[in-house]
Amino acid sequence: MTGVALLVAGGALVGSPAQAEAPDGTGLLRLAHLSPDTPAVDVYVDSVADPTAGVSLEGVSYGAVSDYQDVTTGTYTVSMREAGASRDTPPVLSTTVEVTGDTARTVAGVGLFADLGLTIIDDSLQTPPAGQSRIRVLGGAANAPTLDVTLPGGAAVATDLAFADTGDYVDVPAGTTMLAVSAGDQAPNQLPVDLAAGSVYSLVVLDGDAGLTVRPVLDAAGPTVVPAGGVETGAGGAAGSAAPPGIAVLAAATATAGALVLARTRRRPARHALRHR
Numbered sequence: 147m148t149g150v151a152l153l154v155a156g157g158a159l160v161g162s163p164a165q166a167e168a169p170d171g172t173g174l175l176r177l178a179h180l181s182p183d184t185p186a187v188d189v190y191v192d193s194v195a196d197p198t199a200g201v202s203l204e205g206v207s208y209g210a211v212s213d214y215q216d217v218t219t220g221t222y223t224v225s226m227r228e229a230g231a232s233r234d235t236p237p238v239l240s241t242t243v244e245v246t247g248d249t250a251r252t253v254a255g256v257g258l259f260a261d262l263g264l265t266i267i268d269d270s271l272q273t274p275p276a277g278q279s280r281i282r283v284l285g286g287a288a289n290a291p292t293l294d295v296t297l298p299g300g301a302a303v304a305t306d307l308a309f310a311d312t313g314d315y316v317d318v319p320a321g322t323t324m325l326a327v328s329a330g331d332q333a334p335n336q337l338p339v340d341l342a343a344g345s346v347y348s349l350v351v352l353d354g355d356a357g358l359t360v361r362p363v364l365d366a367a368g369p370t371v372v373p374a375g376g377v378e379t380g381a382g383g384a385a386g387s388a389a390p391p392g393i394a395v396l397a398a399a400t401a402t403a404g405a406l407v408l409a410r411t412r413r414r415p416a417r418h419a420l421r422h423r
Contacts, residue, residue, distance in 0.1 A: 172216040174250035174269075175243070177203055177224070179210045180286035180310070182353045184259045186229040187238070191253075194221040194242070205229050209286070209352050211252070211363050217245050224253045224264060239264055250365070252348075256310035258288055267312050270346060271366035279320045279341035281362075283313040287353045290329035295349070295360075298324055303349070315346070327351060327358055344368055 177189050186207040192200040203212055206229075221244055225237035241264040243253055250269040257263050267284075274280040283295050283304040295303040297318060303325070304313040320343035328334035337360045341347060346365040351358055 171247060172218055173245035173247055174214045174271075175217045175222070175245055176212045176214045176250075176252050177206070178212070178252055178254040178284075178350075179206045179208055180254050180256050180284065180350070180352075181259060181262055182208055182286070182288045184208065184255060184262055187226045187255070188229050188231065190223075190225050190227070190233070190237075191217075192223045192225070193218070194223060196220075202233075209350070209361070211348075211350065214250065219245050219247055221245075226255060226264070238262070241266070254284070256286070263310075265310070265312075269348070269365050270315050273344050273346060273366055273368060274317045277320055277343050278317045279343060280315050280317050280346040281341065281349055282315045282347075283307055284348050284350045285309050285311050285313075287329070287351045287358050289353050290327075290351060290358060292330055293351055294326075294328045294334070295351075296326045296334075298326075312348075320344075325349070325360055327360060329358065342367065 175191070177191070179187065179189075186205050189203040189206055190200060191202075199218075201215065201217075206212075221242055223240060223242055225240035227233075227235050227237050239255065239262055241253070243251060243266050245251070250271050252267040252269055254265050254267055255262060256265050270280065272280075281303060283293060285293050285304075285307050286309075287293070288309055291309050293307040293309075294305055295307070295313075297303060301318070303316055303318070307313050318341065320341050322338065322340050325337045325339055326334040327337055335358050337358070339349065339360060339362055341362070345367040347362040348365055350361045350363055352361065353359075
């Protein structure tokens with residue numbers, strides 16, 4: 147898969163709607179850390195059918211969204227461990243996800259640590275009509291128990307979206323625009339975003355030092371391009387050419403917690419109840 151710049155909606159990609167797909171026999175999978183008070187974690191993705199195959203993401207901190215990866219179809223266990231913990235340490239959280247050839251999914255750690263959960267989010271790679279962008283909101287800000295996101299003129303992107311929830315995709319005019327993002331009854335923050343024509347974005351709302359922030363994560367661009375890259379505190383870079391499908395290797399820097407690495411691992415998946423570390 148080809149590396150794509152983070153956050154930025156590059157040149158316009160205009161054309162009739164088309165589906166960006168993974169190669170035959172694979173699906174698309176990425177991971178996200180959207181829990182504001184949960185420390186950095188190591189995330190492990192293990193094939194149930196082949197315990198010798200898996201993917202690890204190390205030092206994943208709040209706000210990180212990994213690249214999409216081609217993953218062989220099947221059932222996978224996704225587990226989180228405290229960053230730096232050994233691989234045989236019981237995970238703080240785990241879930242399973244089914245990867246099929248016609249799906250793209252994000253597995254996200256959401257909520258506050260005391261109520262932390264893993265949720266599976268279905269992503270759309272169906273690109274919008276010419277001159278449009280397709281966007282949705284992911285609520286990752288604990289300081290916003292509910293979110294309203296509107297465009298200039300008042301068109302709603304999300305209404306009363308609860309923290310840790312995901313909004314529906316909507317088509318909007320492409321280009322540079324201002325989002326009015328409000329938490330509950332608070333006055334809205336005016337936050338700029340650049341949206342390329344023909345592209346699909348998840349707008350991740352996060353707690354920032356100066357209030358709420360919005361970071362667009364590219365879900366799809368054009369008829370066949372699936373992006374590599376995430377929010378500023380997340381992953382980026384290029385997949386390793388020597389890695390087999392589903393076990394790609396990439397290198398990236400996070401703003402707060404060292405390198406994020408995908409690597410081949412050999413381990414057996416384990417599932418345990420959530421526990422505070």
